[in-house]
Amino acid sequence: MKRTYSTLLAAATLASALVLPSCNDSKSAVTAEAGSPTSEAMSGTAATAAAEDSAAAAGATAPSPGSIPAGSIADAATITARPQVPILCYHQIRDWRAKDSKGAKDYIVPVDAFKKQMQMLADSGYHTILPDQLYAYLTTGAKLPSKPVMLTFDDTDLDQFTVAKPEMDKHGFKGVFFVMTVSLGRPRYMSKAQVKQLSDEGHVIGSHTWDHHNVKKYQGEDWVTQIEKPTKTLQEITGKDIKYFAYPFGLWNPEAIPELKKRGMVAAFVLAEKRDPQDPLFTIRRIIASGYWSARTLHNSMVNSF
Secondary structure (H helix, E strand, O other): OOOOOOHHHHHHHHHOOOOOOOOOOOOOOOOOOOOOOOOOOOOHHHHHHHHHHHHHHHOOOOOOHHHOOHHHOOOHHHHHHOOOOOEEEEOEEOOOOOOOOOOHHHHEEOHHHHHHHHHHHHHOOOEEOOHHHHHHHHHHOOOOOOOEEEEEEEOOEHHHHHHHHHHHHHHOOOEEEEEOHHHOOOOOEOOHHHHHHHHHOOOEEEEOOOOOOOHHHOOOOHHHHHHHHHHHHHHHHHOOOOOEEEOHHHOOOOOHHHHHHHOOOOEEEOOOOOOOOOOHHHOEOOEEOOOOOOHHHHHHHHHHHO
8 A cells, every 4th residue: 555755744743732743654544444354352351361461472571682693683585574563653642622633633543542442452362562572573583472563652742651551551561652852841741750660661662863853864963963862861761772763754764774773773663664675674664553543444454554
């Protein structure tokens, strides 16, 4: 399915929050509900067991990328050929407002819709995984839990902590939060203490630059401002290495990859673009979970996109 990118939609998203840049995957997500049916729902003890399995999967330990011998890492062709894991990208989790534009609503998932999406994942037997697990799978073929999915959140919005996290907690889900450090502590954005709490509770914190500047336009000191300093900030907050990066707007170029590697990143995430066959670990695909999607449509999009 063809997708294009437009900064106009990013600007629309922004208008609904502060005047800060926002991610953008261009595909309009007003999608028909028809297609493959959602997996059968479970109830009672089955649902409880599924939640426990999900919690175990989310907490599963994986080797640190740095501990995997270079000789054990598969080549680019092998990595590219492995079946892709569904990776969802969320932004704002809140109810729509009258001023929200049609384009902005792609990036604003209403609270009830988000709850139903999380319930669908749990009832359908999905297990959340974290980046170290994905890295081990892609590079060495390490086993993943059944029906793996990765939940990622961009831009540091406060509702990711106040709304999304409690809902994920109900199902034992863990996620990846790509933090834009310029927004830390601002109104309607997460504080440093909340980012640390996410990390302490087993979620992964990744870098999303300082102020969402397009990586394709970086020159000279931009790499220090947008990558090195934010990485140091996040390491100081969490007490952990920051190894994963999400490109603003999902946009990247081949020149960015060696610069990210120099600065300690081991993998990076795009949106719906094609992967780079030379560096598939630095072009891992995600799809935006649209505010227009029901749980059924989300499931269909996962099945059809990965």
